[in-house]
Amino acid sequence: MSILYIVLPLALVIVLGAVVAFVWATRQGQFDDLDTPPLRVLHDDEPRRRQ
Amino acid sequence: MLATSAATAGATSHEGAGVPSPCAHCGLPVPTALHEDGARAQFCCGGCRAVFEILHDHGLDRYYEFAERRTTPVVRTGRSYDEFDHPDFHELYVQRTADGLSRVHLYLEGVHCASCVWLVERVPLVLPGVVRAELHVGRSQATLEWDAIRTPLSEVARFLESLGYVPHPYRGIRAGEVRRAEDRVALTRIGIAGAIAINVMLPALAMYSGWLSAGIEADFERFFRWTSLILTVPAILGPGRVFFTGAWGALRTRSLHLDVPIAIALAAGFVRGAVNTVTDTGPIYFDGVSVLIFLLLIGRFLQQRSQRAAAAASELLSTVTPNGARMVDEQGVVREIPATALLPGMTMDVRAGETLAADGVVVDGQSTLDLSLLTGEPRPVSVDVGANVYAGTLNVAAPLRVRVVRSGESSRVARLLQQVEQSARRRAPIVLLANRMAGVFVIVTLVLALATYVLWYRDDATRALDHAIALLVVTCPCALAMATPLAVTVAAGRAARRGIFVKGGDALESLSRPGLLFIDKTGTITEGRSSLLQWHGEESLKPLVLSLEQGSTHPLAEGFRQAFAGLETPPVESSTHVPGGGIRGRVLGHDVVIGSPSFVSSAATGATSCREMHGDPAYTPVWIAVDGVVRARAAFGDAIRVDARESLDRLRAQGWRVRMLSGDVSDVARAVGSELGLAVVDCMGEMSPEAKLRQVAEARAADPGRTVVMVGDGVNDAAAMAAATVGIAVHGGAEASLATADVYLTTPGLSVLVELSAGAANTMRVIRRNIAFSLAYNVLGVGLAITGVINPLLGAIMMPMSSLTVVLGSWLGRTFPRVS
Structure with missing residues (x-):
């Protein structure tokens, strides 16, 4: 089971990557507006094609 | 001849139209006077008709396929928006983008739902110069990018207004930025705390498994304990620090806050766990501590989001001047x-x-x-x-x-809005029920922990300390801290789907205790606009009146235009406005005079037979004379909302004392009040905005414990709303009053007030039940800790269980009726 000494730190490194990605996404403003995008997906693209 | 024709025409034009049909644009009932027989679509006003036609012309009919649409009649200000093209305006509000376009943030009145997003974001399809349009529903903020050379901004603004969204430059950019930064920081904290909590659970699971079965090798156990410690240090120093700073702030102001017991639990658990890790003995509490931080941060975030600060006065001013x-x-x-x-x-x-x-x-x-x-x-x-x-x-x-x-x-209105801002800021925050219990909570847990220590001390000093620490950790008021924000968030979410927008949990808490309810008359109890209520005269006169009124900006002219919309308009040969009197002109060879009875009777005869409506102050009479003879009479008035009487009765039955504050003359206020079953003393007329504020402030000062609610719709109510315990803005109100309101109703009518009051009481019941559950868990934890039965595994199971109970309790609690 000594593999744990490698696997556990490795898992933590991966988690660190996920945390960094999350913080980056937050700073990018991807979570700023949670109200409008769920409404926007309901719209079809159809009228756009008229142009 | 006049008397007979008046009687018959009056009967046919108003009682014969039958059931009101909904307006094709906004869905409100069309007044019977406006009903057009045989027309494809019915409209409640000229504004709605115009928007319907614009959408149809541009192939945007899909707007009407949305189940949820705005239900406000279209308001038109008729402004030219020329100032939007002024260089000073561009200097202040317009930025240049990298690709040579201009970008502006506009605040749009009246955006609330999916259909608004759809419509506003279709602006580029209609106006060729506009490249991009994006709407943030929560902030009513539209971000537009356009080519300033091809299309002036004033044209864009006029188009937005023609769709029914009156635009203003968005002055709150900086406040919005601050709020956004706060939200981002909170989210980052939650993300980090969550990642740490989950990963501390991994070694914890391994250790618990070993502890429950054959045991675990000492080397591995030490490795897991150190890993947990190393992971928990950043959780305490990073995301968890807010609880220590919060507790320190509370102690410095000698007040007790839930942060204090939380900080004690976190500190006790972490320090003891760290000591036990270094000395390699006794329990560690890292899993509990890191999960606590994660859950508590979520609760705090929910609370922060549900309480938005009042907008600054300068921002409000831009919406009215x-x-x-x-x-x-x-x-x-x-x-x-x-x-x-x-x-x-x-x-x-x-x-x-x-x-x-x-x-x-x-x-x-x-x-x-x-x-x-x-x-x-x-x-x-x-x-x-x-x-x-x-x-x-x-x-x-x-x-x-x-x-x-x-x-x-x-200016007077600016000072009024400053008062709004001041009262909003001065208003003592209502201490939430959970925080009121914090003081007792801290003392009780500390005393119990000390008792546990003393009780076990003679047995074994080390174990005594562990039991005392276990008690502190297991009684950490996590579920208690989440009881209110969770219940409020779930209830507010459900209320929003019923058209009730609640800004803070304290508003619901106050509304659950019925007290004194001040209500504005015009626009709140009544429809708020002059509409044609009576018409005594020949049908054939209507086109003449409509033609003459077509170009007038007078509100009663708008009333005529709405009432007679769709009729043919013969050309006007000449017309003159007489300020304070009326309008006179020549249409189809007839001399037509429309105006106040005194003005018309000075220019025409035949007036003596129609004086009967003169005395009632609730109506504004308008006479119409053709070729020197009074031929028709109209009465304009502000109709009482259909559900007003029943709603006020039900509010009174719930225990509210209802009083009416009106800026209208006292006679009208009393007449409306008596129709609603209000006593004469409860109908106060001729109230200026300052007098309304004084009434509310005096009522609050007279009995600080009583809930004083102000329900209104306009800027003139905004100061009183901000000074009240809870300010409620009704459907169709001015944006300035919405910004100061704690609750905003988007469903027309007053019956939502009844729903709100009942829903608030239900939410409070759910909060109390949540608190009772969380305290029950704590009592159980204390019992286990004092008797020494507690172990970290039991603590680790109990803590999330209590939080889960609160989550379920909030979710299943019946607060506001659910909309499927």
Whole structure:
């Protein structure tokens, strides 16, 4: 089971990557507006094609 | 001849129309007077008809496929928005983008739902110069990118208004940025705390498994313990620090707050766990501590989001006063200047249909003003040379020259809005039920922990300390801290789907205790606009009236236009407006005079037989004379909302004392009040905005424990709403009053008030139940800790269990009726 000494730190490194990605996404403003995008997906693209 | 035709025409035009059909645009019932027989679509007003036609012409009919649409009749200000093209305006609000376009943030009135997003974001399809349009529903903020060379911004603004969204420059950018930064920080903290909590659970699971079965090798156990410690240190120092700073702040102001027991639990658990890790003995509490931090941060985030700060007065001012004005210099030349450049002593030129940009005295001209911003009353008031006029009021009839006395921040409306901001800021925050219990909670847990230590000390000093620490950790008021924000968030979410927008949990807590409810009359109890209620005269006269009223900016003219919409309009040969009197002109070879009875009877005969409606102050009579003979009479009035009586009765049954505050004359206030079953003392008329504020403030001072609610719709109610325990803005209200309101109702009518009051009481019940559950868990934990049965595994199971109970309790609790 000594593999744990490698696997556990490795898992933590991966988690660190996920945390960094999350913080980056937050700073990018991807979570700023949670109200409008769920409404926007309901719209079809159809009228756009008229142009 | 007149008497008979009046009787028959009156009967057919008003009682014969049958069941009201919904307006094809906004869905509100169409007044029977406006019903067009045989028409494909019915409209409640000219604004709605115009939007319907614009959408249809541009192939945007899909708007009507949305189940949820805005249900506000379209408001038109008729503004030119010329100031949007002024270089000063561009300097202040417009940025250049990298690809040579211009970008502006606009605040749009009346955006609430999916259909609004769809419509606003389709603007580029209609206006060729606009490249991008994006709407943030939560902030009513539209971000537009357009080619300033191809399309002036004023054209975009006029188009947005024609869709029913009155645009304003978004002045709250900085406040919005601050709020956004706060949200981002909170989210980052939650993310980090969550990642740590989950990963501390991994070694914890391994250790618990070993502990439950054959055991675990000492080397591995030490490795897991150190890993947990190393992971928990950043959780405490990073995301967890907010609880320590919060607790320290509370202690410094000698007040107790839930942060205090939380900080004690976290510190006790972490320090003891760290010591035990280093000495390699006894339990560690890292899994509990890191999960606590994660859950508590979520609760705190929910609370932070549900309480938004009142908007700054300067931002509100922009929604009620124009951004530009025209000044007249010594040579008599009229120049356009931004409203901020107006100074006392200058003379400004105000055309009919324009809003005044500053307070002043009329030096030339005669007109009627719509003072509804300050009085809440739609009925216009005549002004003459020497009259005091105020910023934010609308010049209805004729051009005026006004010498500026006070401008900008010192105008009456600006000071009123400053009072709004001050009362909103001064308002003592209501200490939430959970925080009121914090003091007792801290003392009880500390005493119990000490008792546990003393009790076990003679047995074994180390174990005594562990049991005491276990008690502190297991009684960490995590579920207690989440009880209120969770219940409020779930209830507010459900309320929002019923058209009730609640800004803070304290509003629900206050509303659950019925007290004194002040309610505005015009626009709140009544519809808030003058509409044609009676017409006595021949049908054939209607087109003549409509033609003549077509070009008038008078509110009653708008009433005629709405009532007679769709009729043919014969060409007008000539027309003159007589300020304070009416309008006269020639249509189809007839001399037509429309106006107040005194004005019309001075120009026509046959008036004596129709004096009966004169005495009732709730109606505004209008007479119509053709070729020197009075031929028709109309009465305008403000109709009481259909559900007003029943709703007020039910509110009274719930225990509210209802009082009416009206800017209208006292006689009308009493007449409306008696129809609603209000006693004469409870109907207060002729109330200025300042008097309303005083009433509310006095009521609050008389009994600080009592809930004082102000329900209103306009800027004239905004100060009183901000001073009340809870301010409620009703459907269709002015944006300035919405910004200060704790609750905003988007469903028309007053029955939502009843729903709100009942829902608040239910939410409070759910909160109490949540608190009872979380305390029960704590009592159980204390019992286990004192008797020494507790172990970290049991603690680790109990803590999330109690939080889960609170989550379920909030979710399943019946607060507001659920909409499927």
